[in-house]
Amino acid sequence: MTQELQTVDNVVCSFPLRGSQCHLLEESSIPTFVIDRQHHVIFWNRACESATGRAARDVVGTDRHWSPFYPAQRPVMADLILDGATAEEVSKHYGDLWRQSTVIPGAYESEGFFPNMGSGGTWFFFTASPLINAEGQTVGAIETLQDISARKRAEDALKTHQEDLEETVLQRTEELTRAHAELATKAAILQETNEELSQYAFVVSHDLRAPLRAVRNYADFLREELEEVLNDEQRSYFDGIANALKFGDELVSDLLDFSRVGGESLTVHPVPLDEFLSELENELELPPGAQLISSRGLPTVLAERTLLRQLFSNLVTNGLKFNHSAVRRVEIGLASLNNGCCELFVRDNGIGIAPRFHDRVFKMFKRLHTHKEFEGTGIGLAIVKKAAVKLGGSVRIESEVGSGSTFLVTLPTVERNGQR
Ligand code: ADP
Numbered sequence: 001m002t003q004e005l006q007t008v009d010n011v012v013c014s015f016p017l018r019g020s021q022c023h024l025l026e027e028s029s030i031p032t033f034v035i036d037r038q039h040h041v042i043f044w045n046r047a048c049e050s051a052t053g054r055a056a057r058d059v060v061g062t063d064r065h066w067s068p069f070y071p072a073q074r075p076v077m078a079d080l081i082l083d084g085a086t087a088e089e090v091s092k093h094y095g096d097l098w099r100q101s102t103v104i105p106g107a108y109e110s111e112g113f114f115p116n117m118g119s120g121g122t123w124f125f126f127t128a129s130p131l132i133n134a135e136g137q138t139v140g141a142i143e144t145l146q147d148i149s150a151r152k153r154a155e156d157a158l159k160t161h162q163e164d165l166e167e168t169v170l171q172r173t174e175e176l177t178r179a180h181a182e183l184a185t186k187a188a189i190l191q192e193t194n195e196e197l198s199q200y201a202f203v204v205s206h207d208l209r210a211p212l213r214a215v216r217n218y219a220d221f222l223r224e225e226l227e228e229v230l231n232d233e234q235r236s237y238f239d240g241i242a243n244a245l246k247f248g249d250e251l252v253s254d255l256l257d258f259s260r261v262g263g264e265s266l267t268v269h270p271v272p273l274d275e276f277l278s279e280l281e282n283e284l285e286l287p288p289g290a291q292l293i294s295s296r297g298l299p300t301v302l303a304e305r306t307l308l309r310q311l312f313s314n315l316v317t318n319g320l321k322f323n324h325s326a327v328r329r330v331e332i333g334l335a336s337l338n339n340g341c342c343e344l345f346v347r348d349n350g351i352g353i354a355p356r357f358h359d360r361v362f363k364m365f366k367r368l369h370t371h372k373e374f375e376g377t378g379i380g381l382a383i384v385k386k387a388a389v390k391l392g393g394s395v396r397i398e399s400e401v402g403s404g405s406t407f408l409v410t411l412p413t414v415e416r417n418g419q420r
Helices: 002-011 019-027 046-052 077-082 087-094 149-226 232-261 273-284 305-321 380-390
Strands: 032-036 041-044 108-114 122-132 138-147 269-272 290-294 300-303 328-338 341-348 394-399 405-412
Touching: 032 046, 032 077, 046 138, 077 087, 077 108, 077 122, 077 138, 087 108, 122 149, 149 232, 232 305, 232 380, 269 273, 269 305, 273 290, 273 305, 300 305, 300 405, 305 328, 305 341, 305 380, 305 405, 380 394, 380 405
Parallel strands: 290 328
Antiparallel strands: 032 041, 032 138, 108 122, 122 138, 269 300, 328 341, 341 405, 394 405
């Protein structure tokens, strides 16, 4: 359009318009009108008639070229150009929507919405430039129009769409924030409930100890007093009471251990594993025919000693308990070391565990054997798992029935700079 405008500008270089020039503008598809020095319309082409809905015969010769655009008389861009209006004056009419043409010297261009034109109003982009005669005098002005309603509607639709999108993003963000807050509240409640449960388990198991001890004492007194008169069957009843009480005591003590692992505070210290495992071996007082072999040069882990002791003593005890080998052996060593973590193996030459039970055995009271086959409460591995997780690690099993078991324990190590 700018190119065509330039052509028009070049052609209309003198005033009044000559026949061929008029013809050229008449045929142009760009709505164009021209006013003379007295602001009278001297040209109004067919495209302009179509764009404005106003016939040339109704406008040419008058100064009513504003009438298709505005409800009351006011200057259009061509009038302002003709009068050499200052930027301030132009802004008074067109706000900040106008600018100097970068192509045609002295020409202004702008865009505006004309609510009374067309159905629902029309957006026009318009350019006005002065008409200069051979002597350099401004003798009129020419204005061209371009209907940009379709573009504006598309822009509006895009803007609405963008606003909708922003609104949706905002809503989703709010929903996410709400969900996050709800989750945090639920997590806090869950943690509180867990702590309460742990405390409950602690109190119950602790308080069970006294009546159990009392029953054992009274049973012992009774047996002592009746020892002379008891027959074999009655003796076996007393043995039954003693065994049941022993199991009750083990259960209480394991439950207490389990609830202690759940305690809220955790104070970790660097624990050199070489030294720790030597101490553990002494504490465990291994029975004859049992071996605990620990590798040397193991890393230093970041852990709480009590939890670490519970974890490894349960694994070692199980490895020796669920074992029919002539020399029952448990080995502890380093499987891998990376990214501030170490994986330790606890391997035994015992009866092994079928892969389908590898997850189940870590659950409370889950046992694969009867009490007659192997004594136990079914809490040991639950303690192992809880302790490993609490220490920021994990535990898993590699085992087959009949080929021993390997428990792999991951724990955080002390890195060279002393950080976790
Ligand atoms: P408990 O030792 O008191 O039975 P645990 O929770 O320590 O309870 O172990 C759960 C079950 O997992 C045991 O009853 C046993 O069947 C199986 N198990 C644990 N450790 C081993 C092991 N090293 N070798 C074979 N089976 C094991």
